[in-house]
Amino acid sequence: MSGELAINRAAPIDGKGFAAEVRARVAEHVTRLKADYGITPGLAVVLVGEDPASQVYVRNKGIQTREAGMVSFEYRLPAETPQTDLLTLIARLNADASVNGILVQLPLPGHMDAEAVINAIDPAKDVDGFHVSNVGLLATGQNAMVPCTPLGCLMLLRDRLGDLSGLNAVVVGRSNIVGKPMAQLLVRESCTVTIAHSRTKELAAVCRAADILVAAVGRPKMIPGDWVKPGATVIDVGINRIEEGGKTRLVGDVDFDSAAQVAGAITPVPGGVGPMTIACLLANTLTACCRANNLPEPEGLTA
Ligand code: GUN
Secondary structure, eight states: OOTTTOOOOSEEOOHHHHHHHHHHHHHHHHHHHHHHHOOOOEEEEEEESOOHHHHHHHHHHHHHHHHTTOEEEEEEEOTTOOHHHHHHHHHHHHHOTTOOEEEEOSSOOTTSOHHHHHTTSOGGGBTTOOSHHHHHHHHTTSSOOOOHHHHHHHHHHHHHHSOOTTOEEEEEOOOTTTHHHHHHHHHHTTOEEEEEOTTOTTHHHHHHTOSEEEEOSOOTTOBOGGGSOTTOEEEEOOOEEEEETTEEEEEOSBOHHHHTTTOSEEOOSSSSSHHHHHHHHHHHHHHHHHHHTTOOOOTTSOO
16 A cells, blocks of 8 residues: 555544543542542552562552542562562551552562462452452442453443444453453443454454454554454554564554554554553542442443
């Protein structure tokens, strides 16, 4: 295709701008909670070890938590911390009424059992939505804490498409953090949902049937434009670092340039789904705080 004649048919989905709106709505609600009830939501983030990417995430979470008017509690533990010490800290945070949300940054060091650690968090404070009780509540359509990245994707989809019922949704990737909860949320929206993965046969044809295509596999530019149905809404959860022309850059799981020629709307990387994750973490902390105090939940900030 000639570069001059190429038109980007897809409307880019401005996740960065939408995340800023979500954070502003959270901050506004927090202001009212303080003024009307004297309540300030608190989020505790626990980082074990010194993984550089995790350190960046944790720092950003702290900054954005404070910007939303909430209290940020940060715990940085050495990589060799015994698991029993981490469980003791979690028990203390579970019992602390000023802490509404608890997030243990993953991955944990190899000597720890991540499932045991996550399941030690009080489900009502599990703002990641990873506790097995929250997974079950989501699967049965009850009041769960919903994992942040799929919640952010759902907010973007609702904003773009309104009613999702009856649409064909394909989720590529079956992780507990994104793929599975995303599929559950889309089922709840009355989509017809397919979970595809590395063993899926005829993956290209499966993707081509999708009105909503969510890519969450962690493989750079794996999904080319000719796998995208014309007019489809494409949500790219991938954040992959690649070397190109001697430089490092971030790309998604979808080949943006070719997919944007075909899709109706598509999230860019960076600036699409990524900023929604922390925004939804703040929304979940606010929701947990409202539930803990028997107050109405914030509108438009839950699943
Ligand atoms: N590490 C990468 N993503 C996440 C996340 O969403 N939650 C936690 N706790 N750790 C992560």
